[in-house]
Amino acid sequence: MNAILDAQGTQKMGRQNLERLRNAGVEVAKYHSGLWPDPRRYNNRTHRKLLMIDGKIGFVGGAGIADIWTGNADSPQHWRDNHYRVTGPVVAQLQASFAISWLKIRGEVLHGPNYFPPLANTGPYLAQAIRGGAHYENLDLMYLLAIASAQKTLRIENAYFLPDDLVRKELIEAAKRGAKVEIVVPGKKIDQKLVRLASRRHWPELIRAGVRIFEYRPTMVHVKLMIVDDIFVSIGSGNFDNRSIRLNDEANLDVLDRDFAAQQTHLFENDKKQSREVTPEELRGLHFANPFQQAAGLVAPQL
Structure with a gap:
């Protein structure tokens, strides 16, 4: 058994728990565990939420392994998230993302049938894994192309929604050409207030263009979901922020299928029902009224 842990994200895990894993036979690798020998790497973290079993079953989505992902979004201490079990050839693509990271950390190549067994098709969905990271533009380009292709509907649910200028431009263009653009984001129960x-x-500029934005109320929503024209779906760990696009290692799964898109739309609509729509009136004068907003804008590219 191999496990990759983000060094910063698992600081509270404690040495004792880490030793328990190793004593049980788990090979544990810490991702960028310090500033030496290259301090530039410290800001590059692994944000992937992947689990592969015998190279045949994969899990991908936004859920980590912590108490906040227990329960069922039933309190502020239990987050709302999506995670998915997948089978078929796409599992090898998810496994490859893990294997590349393992090679970078440990210098070992994971290979052979224990990691990459023959995989037959197991369902009707067309799926592709998207590997994001500091040296990959795959996630950024995928999001941009998907938004640019939207003709009728574009639904986005995202935990940390900080799109750059180009993504905002494409969202506005999608709304202007008649696509119904709806975005669900965390409300006041967000873990990162600055975000x-x-x-x-x-x-304000998005809403003026016709984009509808909803703030989820019950708890922190950590979902990363995009549905385009009721046929294309992207799920995984990637947020719409600079950290996911240009700094962190991420893993998304793209699926092309109307039935799957309908299932995800049902989840999206259910979350939207538990959200409040943001109105133009409450955002009036936003650029000037709040000095904290101004300060947050200055550091946004680093979030």
Whole structure:
């Protein structure tokens, strides 16, 4: 058994728990565990949420392994998230993402049938794994191309919604050409208050263009979901922020199928029902009224 842990994200895990894993036979690798020998790597973290079993079954989505992902989004201490079990040839693509990271950390190549067994088709969905990271533009380009292709509907649910200028431009263009653009984001129960402040600075221009934005109320929504024209779906760990696009290692899964898109739309609509729509009136004068908003905007590219 192999496990890759983000060094920063698992700081609270404690040495004792780490030793328990190793004593049980788990080979544990810490991703960028310190500043030496290259301090530039410290800001590059692994944000992937992947689990592969015998190279035949994969899990991908936004859920990590912590108490906040227990329960069922039934309190502020239990987050709302999506995670998916997958089978078939796409599992090898997810496994390859893990194997590349393992090679970078440990210098070992994971190979052979224990990691990459023959995989037959197991369902009707067309699926492709998208590997994001500091040296990959795959995630950024995929999001941009998907938004640019939207003709009728574009639904986005994202935990940390800080799109850059180009993504905002494409969202506005999608709304202007008649696509119904709806975005669900965390409300006041967000774990990163600065992200919400920085994000709201750009909402007036989006709403003026016809984009509808909803704030989820019950708890922190950690979902990463995009549905385009009721046929294309992207799920995984990638957020619409600079950290996911240009700094972190991420893993998304793209699926082309109307039935699957309908299932995800049902989840999206259910979350939207538990959200409040942001109005133009409450955002009036946003750029000037709140000095904290101004400060958040300055540091937004680093979030």
